[in-house]
Amino acid sequence: MSTEDVAVQEFWDELRKSTRARIGLGRAGTALSTQAVLELAAAHAAARDAVHLPLDVDRLVTDVRERGLGEPTVVTSRATSRAEYLRRPDLGRLPAAATSVPTGRHDVGIVLADGLSPLALARHGAPLLGALAAELGDRYTLAPPVIATQARVGLGDHIGERAGFDTVLVVIGERPGLSFADSLGIYLTHRPRPGRTDAERNCVSNIHPPDGLGYVEAARITAGLLVGVLALGRSGIEVKDTSRGGLEPGDAGAGALSGG
Template sequence: MNHSAHEPAAQDFWTELRATTQARIGLGRAGDALPTRRVLEFRSAHAAARDAVHQPLDAAALADQVETVGLGRPVVVASQASDRGEYLRRPDLGRSPADLSSIPRGTAEVGFVLADGLSPRALADHGVPLLSALVAQLGDTYSLAPPVIATQARVALGDHIAEAMGVQTLVLLIGERPGLSVADSAGVYLTHLPRPGRTDADRNCVSNIHPPGGLGYEVAARVVASLVGGARKLGRSGVDLKDTSRADALAAPSEILEL
C-alpha cells in the first residue's frame, strides 16, 4: 500500500498543532527511529539546558543593571555552596547563607531577592525587566527595600536574606530548572513574614516567566501584586492564599490580559 499520498496531510495536521505547544509532538519516523533533524533538535535542547545550569552569573554586570531600576545599588551575597558543582551536589548548602553582614536592615514592607537558582541564564535574561514590572506594580502601594542578588542560591536562602533585611514580605526572582523546551524560564516566589524554617507550603509561586513564549513580565507582576495584597490581608502566604488577579480582571472588561 502506498502511504505517500497521506504524508502531506499528516504533516499539515502536526504543523498546525505544533504551533500551539512547545512540547515535542508529531516528530515523525525514519524507519524504526526518529528523523535525524528531530534527534539533532533534541540534543541541541539538551545542551542548551545543561549550559543554562552551568553558566556562571555575572553578578557585577547584573548589579549595574538592577541599579537602574531605582531601588539603590544591590548587595551581592552567596550561599554556603562554594562553587557550581557543590551547589548541584548539595542543595542544603544552597539554602544557607555564607555571610549576610553586608545587608542593611531597614523597615521596608517588601523586599526583592534576585537569585541565580538552577538557571543563571534565566535571571540574566529576565531578572531586570521582571523586577522593573514588579516595582511598577508595587511601588505606589508599599515601601520597597534595596534589592539583593544571591548566587548559588536555592529558594529557601531568601528567608535568611529577608530576615536580615527586616522586610515583611519577600518577593524572590529565581532561574527555574531548565527543561528541554525552555532553558531560560524565571519564577517568582512570594513569602509573607519570611524567616528561616519556612517550607514550600508557606510560599506562593508564579512560574514559566519567559516572554514571548511564556508568561509576560506585566502579567506576572499583576499576579504577584495580587498575591502580596492578599497575603498582607490574610496574614500569611502559601496554600491558603489564592491568586485573584484574573477574577479582578474579569470584573473590569476594559482590561485585557495577554496570556
C-alpha cells in the same frame, strides 16, 4: 507520499502550533529523523549551559542599579562552587554570611537569585525587577535589591528575616527544560524566617517573554497574590490570585500557584 500520509503530517503540523512539546516527530526507519535528533541534542546542550554557566554578577549589578531602587547587595550561599551547589541543595538554602544586607523595616524585599538557570536571571532579572517596582512601588515600601548567587529559594528566608522584610520575593532561575532554558519564577513568602516550607509560599512561574509570561503580567499577578497575603496575614496554599478580578482573597479557584 500518500494522501493518508499527507493528512497525518498536516494533522501533526497543526497540533505542534499549540505546544512546544516534541510530538509527532515521525521517524526514519526505526529511529527519529536526523533533524529531530539534532534539535534534541541542541536543546539539551542549551539546558546544560543554562545550569552551569556562571552569572555575570557585575553586569547584573549595573543593570539592577539602573532601575533606581537603591544600591544592590550581593550575597552568596554556603555552596562554594557550582558543582557543590548541584550536589548539595541544602547548602544553597543557607547564607555564607547575610550581615552585608542592610537592615530596616520594608514592606517588600526582592532577592534576585541565580537558581538553576543563571541565564534566566541575566536575561530577565533586571526588566522583571523594573516591572515589579512599577506595580508595587506606589503601594508598598521596597527595599534595595539583593542579588544572591548559588542560591535556592530558602536562602530568601534568611535574607528576609535579617533585612526586616515583611514579605520577600525571590526571583529565581527555574530548572531549564528542553523547550526553554531561561525561565524565571517568583516565590513570595510572608514574614520570612528559616524553616518556612513550600506550602507557606506562593509562586508565579514560567516568566520568559516573548514565549512565556511577560514581565508586566507577572508583576500584576504578584501584586494580586500580595493583596491576598496581607488580607490573610500569611502566604501559602490558602492564598489565591486576585489579579483577574471578581475573587476575594480567600476564594477557591483563583489560580494561585504554590511551591518552592
